[in-house]
Amino acid sequence: MNIIDFYNLYLNSNKVTIDSRKIDENDIFFAFSGENFNAATLxxxxxxKGASAVIVEDKNFENTAKNIFYVESTLVFLQELAKYHRDQLNIPIIALTGSNGKTTTKELIHAVLSQKFNVQYTFGNLNNHIGVPLTILSIKPEHEMAVVEMGANHQKEIELLCSIAKPNFGYITNFGKAHLEGFGGVEGVIKGKSELYDYLKSHDQFILINENDEIQVKKTEGYDLIIPFGRRDSEFYFEKIVENNCVGLLYKEVEALSNLTGEYNFTNLCAAASLGLYFGLEFPLIKKAIEEYTPTNMRSQIVKKGDKTLVLDTYNANPSSMKVSLENFNQFAGSKTIIIGDMLELGEESATEHSQILNLAQSLNFDQIITVGPNFKNAEADVTSFLTTEDLIEFLKENNLDSQNILLKASRGIALEKALEFIK
Incomplete structure (x- = not known):
């Protein structure tokens, strides 16, 4: 099947999907097979169900009369179709990556820019070699710009995603201790994430940088097409405000207080506000977007339960994000319990990093420390420890947590959010 010939089918379709359960009338279905399942059978x-076309990589199921087309690789064909579609678009695309905060920043950027433009953006966490093509293919003629999140856990992944999305603007939230196993240490993280800078610089595109981040400044030194924020002499400068455990920013004596907890989210707010100002939004519109944005994605999410304040931050965790979460939560007024789960994909650094986080937790002002997962349990600290979230749930069924404030923080694989309904 030829990309150019197939493109007309795509243009006349409703959407592209890889989930057979979500096929609607006039969708295009890419049949991605797993190790033990041949999706071509669907x-x-x-x-x-109404699909206008299906792409399979098993020639036995090809039926061109029914618009079932064979290709050697559904993944490669999806990526090539996305590249071709990107080449037809004449809108700015903003790409962002980073060790922490990229999804929250993406959503904030979308919230801000949507006050003036019709903006498409990465849905959920579709930020990998499959998700980025799907995001590009979701861009319709009515969209005026797009925000594309890029995730990576090894070298050359951001490079690949840039070749698909071909961004005009880029931002790296930070360089932290995430996916150390795949990247090969912190230096590998910096090198891998900086592939976004490499693409933007080689194509004369714009880079948004936080001038308080020494790595960002060093990696963009000598490059002219930058949009700087953070310092008093930066193009965009904001002051931090914190009220009722929520963080916000002050710009030219106007306050914008978000619903996000964690002072670490201040930089995320600054990035979104800077892009808003760069694209010509008046600050009152940016303030409106910031104040109306409510996190519901298990990232810095505040949940009220009776007289308790719960901070739900269970979508991801690594040593960098865990450290700032604990330090932020330590500033909450009143009694405090932390429930922290294992940080995954740390490789040979895992034991050391989990011990260091426990040492930090014990040095702070927490009334109770509860851990979940084998890595924390193996650290053998003097804390309440469970091997699994299910074990924690059984404990919570019989025991109340007395603290006024409770933090839940863990890597996604621990599924710590399942314990939420059992906290009384």
Whole structure:
């Protein structure tokens, strides 16, 4: 199947999907197979559900009369289709990556820019070699710009994603201790994330930088097409405000207080506000976007439960984000309990990093420390420890947590949010 020939089918379709359960009328279904499942077997059913075309990588299921087309690789064809579509678009695309905060920043940027423009953006966490093409293919003629999140856990991944999205603007939230196993240490993280800078510089595109981040400044030194924020002499400068455990910013004597907890989110707010100002939004519109944005994605999310304040931050965790979460939570007024789960994908650094986080937790002002997962349990600290979230849930069924404030923080694989309903 030729990309150019297929493109007309795509243009006349509703959307592209890889989930056979979510096929609607006039969708294009890409049949991605797993190790133990041949998704091509779903092709006929997809057509019956109303799909306008199906892409399979098993020639035995090809039926061109029904618009079931064979390709050698569904992944490669999806990526090439996305590249071709990107080449037809004449809108700015903003790409962002980083060790921490990229999803929250993406959503804030979308919230701000949507006050003036029709903005498409990465849905959920579709930020990998499959998710980025799907995001690009979701951009319709009515969209005026797009925000594309890029995740990576090894070298050359951001480079690949840039070749698909071809961004005009880029931002790296930070360089932290995330996916150390895949990147090969912190230096590998810096090198891998900086592939976004490499693409933007080689294509004369714009880079948003936080001038308080020494690595960002060093990596963009000598490059002219930068949009700087952070310092008093930067193009955009904001002061931090914190009220009722929520963080906000002050710009030219106007306050914008968010619903996000954690002073670490201040930089995320600054990035979104800077892009808003760069694209010509008046600050009152930016203030409106910031104040109306409510996190519901298990990232710095405040949940009220009776007289308790819960901070739900269970979508991801690494040593960098865990450290700032604990230090931020330590500033909450009143009694405090932390429930922290294992940080995954740390490789040979795992034992050391988990011990250091426990040492930090014990040095802070917490009334109770509860850990979940084998890595924390193996650290053998003098804390309440459970091997799994299910074990924690059984404990919570029989025991109340007395603290006024409770933090839940863990890597996604621990599924710590399942314990939420059992906290009384």
């Amino acid at each position: 092709a006929e059913d997809a057509i019956q």
